[in-house]
Amino acid sequence: MNDRQLETIWAPRMLSLLRIVAALIFFAHGTDKILGFPDTGRTPDAFTLGWIAGVIELVGGGLLIAGLFTRPVAFLTSGLMAAAYFIAHAPQSVFPGINGGDAAILYCFVFLYLVFAGPGPWSIDALRNERSGARV
Template sequence: MENPITDAGGWSDRYASQVLSLLRIVTALLFLEHGTSKMFAFPLSAASDPPIWSLFWVAGAMELVGGLLLLVGLFSRPVALLLSGEMAIGYWLIHAAKGPFPILNGGESAVLFCFVFLYIAFEGPGEWSVDCAMGRRRDLSGPNGYYESGHVRAD
């Protein structure tokens, strides 16, 4: 029996790029909140209003600018790679010092952001992005395929 969701040419193939875009957009919105909290004290948190040029201030600037760029999908791959590194450094400097387990040291979101950004850096921003609209990527596999250069479906 054929599965319309997971079989080749099914929904998972047809909508992969749109779902990737949704992952990027939702992740960017959540990440942007960390930047606005640090830089504008909105929403107010323990990390709000760090001293200028401190490690938390630089992280907040990266979260704000990087979150906005990822939200619209502009320069997505290099931005996602930088933010993945920021989250890895943040985890090891801030969270890992409190213990080895992310659930106990408060580092679950840092780990998750790190790997989602790493995935976006390798996979690209998805179809709904400025990068795609500007023609930075070429569709090699037809109107229902992946738009990313280098992705060739085996149909």
């Protein structure tokens, strides 16, 4: 298999896989904050900043796993992670390895990539667009 075949066949599938895996981990943060699973004792009070972030992680993560409304949800979650970094992590230190914000930065840019790259072929968006004749 040459490079062109790898790019044509596997790159879109790996895009879907990247979206699914990143969204699963993101979703797990939401289940922790909102549903208390697994029980870490870190459930924020309702309608606080942490609770709102948890709802976005839970709902947005679920939508991204499925690949439904991928571009707008990825835009929202990317912004959430940028805000999380500057609100919670950056004030502690300039260095992400010290301030614990490396995951927030990575999520921010993975989700920002999804805004432009789309969900990939393994998504509800791709199925919807296939039926309407549009391209993802």
